[in-house]
Amino acid sequence: MNHTIRFIASLLLLHVSFFTYAGRISGTVTDDKGAVLPFASILIKNSTHGTTANNEGKYFLQLAPGTYTIVCQYVGYERKEKEITIGSEDVVLNFQLSRQQLSLAEVVVRPGGEDPAYEIIRNAIKKRPFYLKQLDTFQCEVYIKGQMQLRDYPNKFMGQKIDFEDGDTSKKKMMYLSESVMKYSSQNDKIKVEVLSTKVSGQRDGFGFSLPQFVTFYKNNVDLGPNLNPRGFISPIADNALNFYKYKFEGSFIEDGREVNRIKVIPKRKYEPLFSGYINITDNDWRIHSVELEITKESQMQFLDTLRINQLYVPFDTNVWVIKTQVVYPAIKVFGFDLYGNFVNIYSKFDVHPEFQKKFFDNTVLKYEEGSNKKDSLYWDTIRPVPLQTEELRDYHKKDSLEKLREDPRYLDSIDRIRNKPSVPGILFVGQTISRQKNRSTLTIFPLAQSVSFNTVEGWVINARVTYTKRLDSTGFSRSVSISPLIRYGFSNGHLNAYLTASYDVGKKRPSSFSIGGGKNVYQFNNSNPIDPLFNSFSSLIWMHNYMKIYEAWSGRIDYSKGIADGLTARIGFQYQDRMPLENTTDQSWKAWDTRSYTPNYPTDLMSENFTRHQASMLSLSVSWRPGSRYIEFPDRRFEISSKYPTFTASVTMGIKGLFGSDVDYGKWRIGVNDDLNLKLAGTFKYNISAGGFYRAKEVQVPDYKHFNGNQITMVTNYFNGFLLLPYYKFSNTATLYGEAHIEHHFNGFLTNKIPLFRKLNWQLVGSMNTFYINDHSSYIEAGVGLENVFRILRADFVWGFEYGQKAYTGFRLGINLLAPPRGN
Structure with a gap:
């Protein structure tokens, strides 16, 4: 039928x-x-x-x-x-x-005189704001076709054989191919993209690259995405462009009765976020006719090696010009992979005086219409404005055939067997994932680097964790369940602990999550887990510094979170702990120290002896609000992507006396605000500021104190929510009021691009400041200066710490992005 x-x-x-x-x-x-x-x-x-x-x-x-x-x-x-x-x-x-024949007949440049290009550029700079605002409201249709191809790749990566599961062993192959047609609407700074149709080669239910980027050189700072350079790139006709570029007049040509000037754009200095190439500017009205520009690694571009941009503008009427085509050519060589590609945008059906309905521009920036990825080949053959290349036709045919083959359960089983083979890097460092495509499930096994550790209480510890996740819907991601068991055994104290967590996630537009957990486990006195077990192991075994203080508890918890409005999420949670003290059972170390010994297993800054066994029932309520949140909306789900406003949080936690035998009786509150501010050329400014305190503190045990996330080891895993030099428990408190602030400025190449070695290596300056204030009792501030993006993954800081009434102290800290774990609650 x-x-x-x-x-x-x-x-x-x-x-x-x-x-x-x-x-x-x-x-x-x-x-x-x-x-x-x-x-x-x-x-x-x-x-x-x-x-x-x-x-x-x-x-x-x-x-x-x-x-x-x-x-x-x-x-x-x-x-x-x-x-x-x-x-x-x-x-x-x-x-x-034929190549453009340029006229230079009327141009005379005297020795020492200024090149005529500078006068043309000055005129274009003067007209730049006018043309930027001229089309602040419009609507058009955009067709995007993007592809990325491999020229070469290694046989193995991280010990694993490279297999693209397509039966093709050649080095040259199409990695990605997609097409999309959409309606693009703009009004002032607001945009909305409605995807009418989209397809991805080899993914029948896939959604293509569908957010067209109008790269406009009428802006002072050209934003090509944070992954290339969060500072952006300086336009050749920016207000301050003459400070960054040199220009050369190549000549002019006549097109449809208009004279067009061809200007060569030359960066004055290397390692600045600058373009090179050509910009063509019409005479007398000084608008952009077309561009051929390029950025490279020397332009402080990250991730890619080169990126070329070609644009062509055409007259819409006698006064307004619109962009007709934009082609972006990326290329990258990394870890032996050599990729290149092109993304062509074709603009049509312009309406420069559109009438938008009220509330047309909402928080959804990009919306995929229902059925947009279900169009057949007959539709695409009639709607596609650009003929497919021979290799693109071949890729569609080949991958469509492979996709049908991959629907066979026997094929899925064979691919699973290949993908699920254990690897040495997976077992040791990154974890092992076992997938079952037929039933849409995965089993994640945590690596040994996170499963084996040492502490003075348990000795050597095996902390084995796995997580089983199953998607409950066949096409989307709106319903899933996960189960995560944990088995922990300490070889010195002989304690066996087990804990099980289960969660259920559901929701398309405003997702909700329900989780429940229970069992017996080990906790740090600061339940936010500021000390990484791996780093604590080295600190203990090498230097006999056992900073991590732990206790054991039978516990159970229930948590529920719900998105109740755009950018607004509410959470409620209940936790019960039957807390049992633990003592040191081993003094093992790799080096014998005459002047050192292990400290007791409790925060000696707060306690003279360990706590006695007690119970705690705790109820917590919290909300987070990010006004102005923007979303990408698929037919079956929605994702938050950004907002120009900060995130506000508020929480209340209560220790409930008598509930399930609870011994604690307290109430504490916290409010906070945090954000990342992209200051373009000046870098990225990040802040996390909070205040809080106890409004009731009748019975408070040390695990319930307000703890600041300190750090006393060289390695850092928590920059934005913790301190770099602060002792872990010295300033824990039950004060009625405290204030806390963490501030960082990432220069993203600003300043260091003036230093020869640093700019070539793309090492970047970062500054930090962390501080707190507790009533009138005490305060602390630390300031740091460092380098990040060292070999792409390292960050090194030198830090000064200042405690009120005490002598300043200093320290060196090192961070590895790949080792930063998620923080606890």
Whole structure:
């Protein structure tokens, strides 16, 4: 039945197409030597209607009967026009473009005189704000096609054989291919993208790269994404561009009666976030005609090696120009992988005076319409404005066939067997994942680096954890359940502990989560776990510094969180602990120290002896609010991506006397605000500020104190929520009021790009300040200066600590991004 419906639909579509389009023109765009000109623009003269050639220079355009002037343009080449009459027959119309012939006849540059390019650039800078605001409100349709290809890759990576599971052993292969068509709406600084159709090669239910980025050089700072450089890049016509660029007038050419100036853009200094290449500016009105610009590693670009951007603007009317095509060419070589690609954006159906309904611009920035990824090949053949390349056609066919094969349960089982093979790096450092695609489940086994440790109470410890996760829906990610058992055994004290946690996550637009856990486990006195067990092991065994203080408890907890509005989440939790003290059972160390011995297993700054066994029932309520949260919305789920406002938090925790025999009786509160501020060229400023205290403190045990997340070892795992030099428990308290602040400024290359060695290695300066204040009793502040992005993963800080009334002390701290664990609650 389905085949019959599809056949009838195809006939109807062909019938409609016959009466809509009477003729089709197609052809190839090359230069005068026969070389292909990829992504050339083909337009109907005096309109923005047209198409774009593919990477092989091939194009097609369907038109109603009539006579047209077809214009072919390619940045850096002379525009060519051809008149053609369309009837009922298909027409082949090839274009051969020559390099732009530039005129320098009227230009005279005297020795020591200024290049004419500077006057042109000054005029363009003056007009920049006008053109930036001229199209602050518009609507258009955008077609995006993106692909990434491999040129080479290693046979093995981290000890694992590279297998792309496609049966192809060649080094050159298409890694990613997608297409999307969307409606793009803009009003002032607000945007909304509605994806009408999207597809990903080899992923029938996939969603393609569908957030078109209007790279506008009319902005002072050109944002190409935080992964390339959070500082952004300076436009060649920015207000301060003359401080960063040199310019050279290459000549001018006449196009459709307009004179266009071609300017070579040259960075004045290396290792600045600058472009190089060419920008073409029209004479007299000083607007951008087109650009051919590039950024490289020397431009302080991270992740990629090179990124080329080609843009072409066309007149919409006598006063307004709009972007017609934008092609971005990324390339990267990393860990032996050599990738390159292109992302072509084609803009059409512009409306420069759209009328938007009230509340059209909401918190959803990108929305995939229902069924947008379900369009068949017949639809794409009629809607696609750029012909597919031969290798793209081959990739769609090959991966569609592979996807059908992969639906076979026997194939899924064979792929699972390959993927689930244990590896040495997985077992030791990153963990091992065992997947079962048929039932949409995974089993994650934690690595030995997180499972084996040493402390003075348990001796050598095995802390084995696994997590089983199962998706309960077949197509989306809106329902899942996970179960995580833990088995812990201390070889010195002989204690066996076991704990089980289960959680259920559900919800599309506003997700909620319910979790329950119970058993017997080991806890740090500061339940936020400021001390990493691995680092504590080395600190103890090498230097006999047993900073981690622990106790044992039978416990159970229930937690529920719910998104109740955009950016607003509420949480409620209950926890019961039957706390039992633990004592040291071993003095083992790798080095004998005459002047050192292990300290007792309790915070000696707070206690002269260990606590007695007691029970604690605790209820906590909290809310977090991030106003202005923006979302990407899929048909089956929604994700928060950003906000220009900070996150506000508030919480109350109560120790309930008598409930299940509870011995504690207290109440404490906390409010906080945190944010990351991108200051573009000046770097990124981060802050986390909070205040709180106890409003009732009748019966408070040490684990319930307000603890500051200190640090007394060289390695740091918690920068933004902790201190770098502070003793772990020295300032724990039950004060009625405290204030705490953590501030960092990441210069992201600012300043260090002036230092020869640092700028070449892309090491970046970071400054930090951490402080607290407790009533009138005590205060502490520490300041640090360091380098990050050292070998891409390291951060090194030198820190000064200042305690009120005490002599200042200093320390060196080292952080490894890959080792930073999630923090506890």
